[in-house]
Amino acid sequence: MSKRVQPSPLDAFDRKILAILQRDNMTPQRTIGDAVNLSAPAVQRRIKRMREEGVILADVSVVAPEAVGQSITIFVEVEVISETADQIERAKTEFAAAPEIQQCYYVTGEADFILVIVVPSMADYEALTRRLFFGNNNVKRFRTFVAMDRVKVGLGVPLE
Amino acid sequence: MSKRVQPSPLDAFDRKILAILQRDNMTPQRTIGDAVNLSAPAVQRRIKRMREEGVILADVSVVAPEAVGQSITIFVEVEVISETADQIERAKTEFAAAPEIQQCYYVTGEADFILVIVVPSMADYEALTRRLFFGNNNVKRFRTFVAMDRVKVGLGVPLE
DNA sequence: GACCCCGACGAAACAAAATTGCAAACAGAC
DNA sequence: GTCTGTTTGCAATTTTGTTTCGTCGGGGTC
Numbered sequence: 089m090s091k092r093v094q095p096s097p098l099d100a101f102d103r104k105i106l107a108i109l110q111r112d113n114m115t116p117q118r119t120i121g122d123a124v125n126l127s128a129p130a131v132q133r134r135i136k137r138m139r140e141e142g143v144i145l146a147d148v149s150v151v152a153p154e155a156v157g158q159s160i161t162i163f164v165e166v167e168v169i170s171e172t173a174d175q176i177e178r179a180k181t182e183f184a185a186a187p188e189i190q191q192c193y194y195v196t197g198e199a200d201f202i203l204v205i206v207v208p209s210m211a212d213y214e215a216l217t218r219r220l221f222f223g224n225n226n227v228k229r230f231r232t233f234v235a236m237d238r239v240k241v242g243l244g245v246p247l248e
Numbered sequence: 249m250s251k252r253v254q255p256s257p258l259d260a261f262d263r264k265i266l267a268i269l270q271r272d273n274m275t276p277q278r279t280i281g282d283a284v285n286l287s288a289p290a291v292q293r294r295i296k297r298m299r300e301e302g303v304i305l306a307d308v309s310v311v312a313p314e315a316v317g318q319s320i321t322i323f324v325e326v327e328v329i330s331e332t333a334d335q336i337e338r339a340k341t342e343f344a345a346a347p348e349i350q351q352c353y354y355v356t357g358e359a360d361f362i363l364v365i366v367v368p369s370m371a372d373y374e375a376l377t378r379r380l381f382f383g384n385n386n387v388k389r390f391r392t393f394v395a396m397d398r399v400k401v402g403l404g405v406p407l408e
Numbered sequence: 409g410a411c412c413c414c415g416a417c418g419a420a421a422c423a424a425a426a427t428t429g430c431a432a433a434c435a436g437a438c
Numbered sequence: 439g440t441c442t443g444t445t446t447g448c449a450a451t452t453t454t455g456t457t458t459c460g461t462c463g464g465g466g467t468c
Contacts, residue, residue: 106309106311128427145310163362235362240349245311278455287417287419288418
């Protein structure tokens with residue numbers, strides 16, 4: 089199920105390449121090569137390997153939510169009643185399936201799940217809570233935080 | 249300062265293209281064209297326009313945090329003492345500057361900021377809290393949630 | 409209705425980038 | 439020192455992105 093193939097260790101070249109790609113994956117390999125002192129084909133082979141090994145999970149465009157009418161970002165802390173493996177698995181599956189849920193994490197602490205949700209309006213959010221939380225009798229409680237400002241949004245990982 | 253240029257409305261073609269790109273932005277334009285019934289140049293013009301208008305914010309590779317030794321994801325709710333515009337701005341700037349902070353949102357509700365943090369170890373997180381929270385006398389309180397499972401992670405927005 | 413203008417399209421030509429084949433450099437094992 | 443693996447750079451090939459150009463269709467004007 090996992091995409092990882094071999095945990096082949098990353099060297100300094102790989103990390104530099106990753107640092108560039110996670111900022112802009114349309115950078116020409118030639119340019120990357122110049123930046124890291126490697127030929128374009130060498131860079132390309134490393135990228136290919138990292139994709140195969142699952143170091144690079146995906147290559148995506150980041151779409152501005154407001155531009156497509158999804159102007160509201162919401163955080164939700166969800167606390168469940170039963171924490172049996174079965175129930176947790178069920179919750180994970182349900183959350184993962186909802187397209188409005190951009191991110192879902194299973195966490196320790198005072199909550200069990202933290203969700204990042206993107207919707208066009210509060211009415212849509214209200215409808216979603218009805219479906220997802222009130223309609224799920226394993227949800228004990230949930231707390232909502234509405235984002236006023238997306239100060240920093242990304243999936244970039246600290247490198248080097 | 250903003251990247252938006254003109255809020256030219258998106259049609260069904262644009263949305264279909266975005267849906268493809270936010271899943272895989274390495275899809276050849278010809279392939280996209282076939283999928284949406286448009287020629288490659290038409291697709292390319294639309295993509296170019298959406299980039300210029302800020303509909304497409306960025307094009308990035310998604311790196312697996314574990315693969316680069318950043319195996320711990322943490323959520324933090326931060327509550328500040330003073331909520332003057334000045335202090336909030338200062339906090340935003342500071343959070344945005346930290347590379348370990350992957351995401352930062354300014355929110356309503358029981359907290360003021362929600363952070364998503366990626367670190368190699370709890371020790372690193374501890375050091376970060378010391379620097380970021382204990383070292384900041386405007387932080388009243390913060391709550392930590394450690395992710396046990398990244399159930400769903402992405403920046404994709406619901407389209408159509 | 410005839411006209412023009414504007415915008416978007418597709419086909420083809422073109423440019424640039426990615427990919428592959430191959431020989432050489434290098435590192436470690438014996 | 440020689441062998442074997444791996445990784446590299448260069449050059450040829452292929453794929454992809456980009457530009458050009460002629461055409462089509464809608465809207466406004468006279």
